[in-house]
Amino acid sequence: MSNFAELKYGDKSYQIPVITGTENESALDISKLRDQTGLITLDVGYKNTGATSSKITFLDGEEGILRYRGYPIEQLAEHSTFLEVAYLLIWGSLPTKEQLENFANRIKKHTLIHEDNRKFFDGFPTTAHPMGMLASVVTSMSSFYPESLDPHRPEEDVELTIIRLLAKVPTLIAWIYKKETGHPYNYPRNDLNYCENFLHMMFSMPTESYHLDPVIVDALDKLLILHADHEQNCSTSTVRIVGSSHANLYASIGAGICALWGPLHGGANQEVLEMLQRIHEDGGNVDKYVLKAKDKNDPFRLMGFGHRVYKNFDPRATIIKKTCDLVLNKLGINDPLLEIAKKLETVALEDPYFIERKLYPNVDFYSGIIYRAIGIPVEMFTVMFALGRLPGWIAQWKELRENKEPIGRPRQVYTGAVKRDYVNITNRK
Secondary structure, eight states: OOEEEEEEEETTEEEEEEOOOOOEEEEEETTHHHHSSSSOOOOOOGGGGOOOOSSOOOOEEETTTEETTTTHHHHHHHOOOOHHHHHHHHHHHHHHHHHHHHHHHHHHHHHHOGGGGHHHHHHSSTTOOHHHHHHHHHHHHHHHGGGOOOOOOOOHHHHHHHHHHHHHHHOOOHHHHHHHHHOOOOOOOTTTTTHHHHHHHHHHHTOOOOOEEEEEHHHHHHHHHTTTOOOSOOHHHHHHHTTTOOOOOHHHHHHHHHHHTTTTTTHHHHHHHHHHHHHHHHHHHHHHHHHHHTTSOOOOOOOBSOSSSSOOOOOHHHHHHHHHHHHHHTOOOHHHHHHHHHHHHHHHHHHHHHHHHHHOBOOHHHHHHHHTTTTTGOOOEEEEEEHHHHHHHHHHHHHHHHHHHHOOOOOOOOOOOOOOOOOOOGOOH
């Protein structure tokens, strides 16, 4: 099989190299196309453009496959922890017991944030969105650690920045929640593991510590694992392109948070709960809304079903459905929105219309239900997504840096006015 594709343009032919990845994905290498032909490619939204070669995550939407560093997501969710997965994504291999313990202990030593950082929280208005606060305070961390601004600093300094981010972002998120509720901030506890500590900082009160139920802790751990990376999506590509300018890691992650903020990206599980609320307020008639979803002339769409990447099924949804059932059974919650969600799930898994179109519940459907069940408000859902995605963003930024990739600079096809002369304002019509 030829390693080149032939491009004919005008009276000339050009050979375009074909490269193949380790999972037999093939791509046309057009990096020299403009130099050879004067042409660029137009791919609005970069849907068919590979901006990098990466060893981090493999995703096959047609077959419903997701692997981190070669490990199936099903195995990692079943046997691993979020910190172990974070180590895997960032450093490329599963840690030994000693490496994982050292990693976890280093994170525990950096969970406190500088007291001056509290002034940022005092300055936010009560109407501030959690994602706006998170993007601001994460980016501001570069002010507290100015050595992070040097793109040529030693690897051990970069590693310390990574540890600080993994350690401090849960504290920042918990404090954002406390700012929203008007409750006093909780400081981290180093006797707790990563997820336990986060739940403590979120929900403990001055007179009562939060009960750390193992089912809830495990559910949060699995949710973070399932969101840890997802190949070159909108926010990940943003982190890489911002990092390509040699922006510091805090700024690059802050940019990723802003990209995730958009409802087309990180707001999907929030939209699920808003949809359930709408159905509830309209009487809770699930059958009515199923019919509306089937009507192509009706603008209503069922949120949390199907996926723009997974054309078969979302492998993460299969995993988290079991966890969702465990959480709801454990808590015994009598919530009308959750009852509506259960009915919708049954319809999607049994109705031929949904089965034929592969409109199965996705990870956003179940994650929203779990977050609501454990008491996380809807406006915090995207922030929770960011917490899970943090190690993936870090791994992508680190890989870009190690590969010495050039600054990102997309091209365009200009469709504006051709050259025209300036007209004095007195002569304009």
